Amino acid sequence: MSNPVYLALDLPQLDAARDLAMKVRAHVGGLKLGLEFFCAHGHHGVLDIAHAAKLPIFLDLKLHDIPNTVASAMQAINTLEPAIVTVHASGGRAMMEDAKAAAGENTRVVAVTMLTSLDERDLARTGIEGSPHDHVLRLADLAHDAGLDGIVCSGQEVGAVHKQWKDGFFVVPGLRPAGAAAGDQKRTVTPRSARDDGASVLVIGRPISRAEDPLAAARAIEATL
Numbered sequence: 001m002s003n004p005v006y007l008a009l010d011l012p013q014l015d016a017a018r019d020l021a022m023k024v025r026a027h028v029g030g031l032k033l034g035l036e037f038f039c040a041h042g043h044h045g046v047l048d049i050a051h052a053a054k055l056p057i058f059l060d061l062k063l064h065d066i067p068n069t070v071a072s073a074m075q076a077i078n079t080l081e082p083a084i085v086t087v088h089a090s091g092g093r094a095m096m097e098d099a100k101a102a103a104g105e106n107t108r109v110v111a112v113t114m115l116t117s118l119d120e121r122d123l124a125r126t127g128i129e130g131s132p133h134d135h136v137l138r139l140a141d142l143a144h145d146a147g148l149d150g151i152v153c154s155g156q157e158v159g160a161v162h163k164q165w166k167d168g169f170f171v172v173p174g175l176r177p178a179g180a181a182a183g184d185q186k187r188t189v190t191p192r193s194a195r196d197d198g199a200s201v202l203v204i205g206r207p208i209s210r211a212e213d214p215l216a217a218a219r220a221i222e223a224t225l
C-alpha cells in the first residue's frame, strides 16, 4: 500500500518549502500546497516543487465562489496536473458539479465539509445548529450527489462517512501524533486512528514541518501506520 501521508508545505519561502520536501520525500506519499503557498509562488512555485520532489501534488485551494468562477479557476490550474484539488461543499451542488466538470481527468476533486479548526460552538455561531458529525454527513451527501470524488473531514467523522460512501476518497487533516500540540486544530485524532477509520489521505503539517528533526518526525509517523 502506498504511503497515505501528504505533507502540508505551509511555509512562506519557496526554498525552505523545497528543502523540506526533499528532506522527507521518501517518507511521505505526496505534498500539499495551500493558499499561502499558491498566493506567494503561483504556478511557478507549484511546478518547482513538483519537479524537484517528484511526488503527487495536492492543491488545497478550497475554492468557494459562484459556479462559473470556480470552474474557470479549475481550468486555470489544469496545466499543473494536481492529483487532488479542494472546493468548499458549502458553495453548493451546482458549484461542485461545475468544478468537477472543469477538472482534469486525473484530478480528484474533494469538498471541504467543516474545517478541523472548528467545533460545535463555532458551528452554532455561524447559525448552524447540531453536531459536527451531522453537519459533515449532510455535506458529504451533497458532495456525493454533485459527483465529487470525496470530501475533507476530521478523523472524528471519517468512519461514519466511510460507512455511507463506501468508495469515496477521504482526506483527513487535523492529525496529531499522541502527545503533539493541537495548536489551532479542534477536532483531532492520531494518524493511525484516521487511517483505521477509512481515511484515504492523511494531511500532516506542523507535526513534521515544525519538528526539531522533520525527517525523524516523518519516519516516526510512517512507523505508526
Ligand SMILES: O=c1ccn([C@@H]2O[C@H](COP(=O)(O)O)[C@@H](O)[C@H]2O)c(=O)[nH]1
Residues within 6 Å of the ligand: 008, 010, 034, 060, 112, 114, 115, 116, 117, 152, 153, 173, 174, 175, 185, 203, 204, 205, 206, 207
Ligand atoms: O479542515 C481542514 C482543511 C484543511 N486543513 C489544512 O491541513 C493542514 C493541516 O496542517 P497542520 O499543521 O497539520 O495542522 C493545513 O495546511 C490546513 O490548511 C486543515 O487543517 N483542516
